[in-house]
Amino acid sequence: NAGVTQTPKFQVLKTGQSMTLQCAQDMNHNSMYWYRQDPGMGLRLIYYSASEGTTDKGEVPNGYNVSRLNKREFSLRLESAAPSQTSVYFCASSELPGPNYGYTFGSGTRLTVV
Amino acid sequence: AQKITQTQPGMFVQEKEAVTLDCTYDTSDPSYGLFWYKQPSSGEMIFLIYQGSYDQQNATEGRYSLNFQKARKSANLVISASQLGDSAMYFCAMRVYTGNQFYFGTGTSLTVIP
Numbered sequence: 061n062a063g064v065t066q067t068p069k070f071q072v073l074k075t076g077q078s079m080t081l082q083c084a085q086d087m088n089h090n091s092m093y094w095y096r097q098d099p100g101m102g103l104r105l106i107y108y109s110a111s112e113g114t115t116d117k118g119e120v121p122n123g124y125n126v127s128r129l130n131k132r133e134f135s136l137r138l139e140s141a142a143p144s145q146t147s148v149y150f151c152a153s154s155e156l157p158g159p160n161y162g163y164t165f166g167s168g169t170r171l172t173v174v
Numbered sequence: 175a176q177k178i179t180q181t182q183p184g185m186f187v188q189e190k191e192a193v194t195l196d197c198t199y200d201t202s203d204p205s206y207g208l209f210w211y212k213q214p215s216s217g218e219m220i221f222l223i224y225q226g227s228y229d230q231q232n233a234t235e236g237r238y239s240l241n242f243q244k245a246r247k248s249a250n251l252v253i254s255a256s257q258l259g260d261s262a263m264y265f266c267a268m269r270v271y272t273g274n275q276f277y278f279g280t281g282t283s284l285t286v287i288p
Contacts, residue, residue: 091274100183102265102278110274118275150219157274159207160226165219 062086066151066166073141073173081136081169083151091154092134093118093163094126096147103150109134110157141173176201178268180279187256188287194241195251195282197266205271208249210240213263213281222264225249253284261286 064085073079085092090111095103095118105118109128123145125137134153138145148170152163177200187193199208210222225233225240233240241250253260266279 093275095278100280102178102280103276104278105275108275116274148217152219152276159203159205159269159271160224161207161269162209162221162224163219163276164221165211168217168219170217 064151064153064164064166066149066169068169069167070170071172073138073171075142075173077141078137078139079141080138081149081151081171082133083135083166084133085153085164086132087153087155087164088131089153089155089164090131091157092128093152093154094124094134094136095150095152096120097150097168098147106136106149138171141171143173145171146173147171176203176268176270176273176277178266178277178279180266180282182282183280184283184285186285186287187253187260189258190255192252192254193256193284195253195264195266195284197249197251197279199247199249199266199268201268201270203270203272207269208240208242209267209269209276210238210249210251211265211267213265214259215262219265223251256286258286258288260284 093108094106107126112131151166206227208225212220239252267276
């Protein structure tokens with residue numbers, strides 16, 4: 061099925077470990093995003109890539125890095141995981157920026173840092 | 175600055191009745207889009223409905239309608255004839271012309287009672 065594919069779906073890390081969350085879309089979308097979802101706080105933007113070759117910080121970028129590998133793929137890296145990074149992570153893509161373009165979301169990654 | 179406010183953390187509705195989920199927004203950008211997403215317990219984000227700031231009529235999609243009151247900066251979601259499968263978290267979101275990202279509210283948890 062066409063859409064946004066995130067891997068893995070679940071992950072448990074120990075404090076200080078690193079990992080990369082993978083995201084790929086096959087809709088030829090230009091913009092890609094990483095959000096985290098925490099109870100009572102909605103979805104908060106970590107990083108985004110408006111187009112291939114560009115990345116920008118969002119609202120909560122500390123502790124994360126991203127790579128827009130090509131037009132399809134946008135990865136999120138935790139270099140040294142902390143318990144505060146326990147969350148559900150969503151990747152999303154959008155054909156273009158602009159107020160009338162919606163997001164297509166991946167299915168999410170549930171990350172626990174112990 | 176852009177902001178979305180959802181003031182109802184939890185709502186209950188009887189099956190087959192209508193329910194309104196509140197959303198207010200704040201932006202100085204005259205061009206913006208308002209979106210509603212549904213997140214069932216399985217975790218995925220499902221697009222429901224979109225309203226553009228210049229749209230003259232309220233958006234409708236099947237049992238979903240968006241009560242758009244521009245002067246009051248509100249974009250309430252109305253679900254008619256509630257079904258048990260409507261039990262989920264609902265997020266209101268906004269995207270503006272001058273920005274790239276979505277801004278999300280904190281969500282409303284809807285429970286449909288048989």
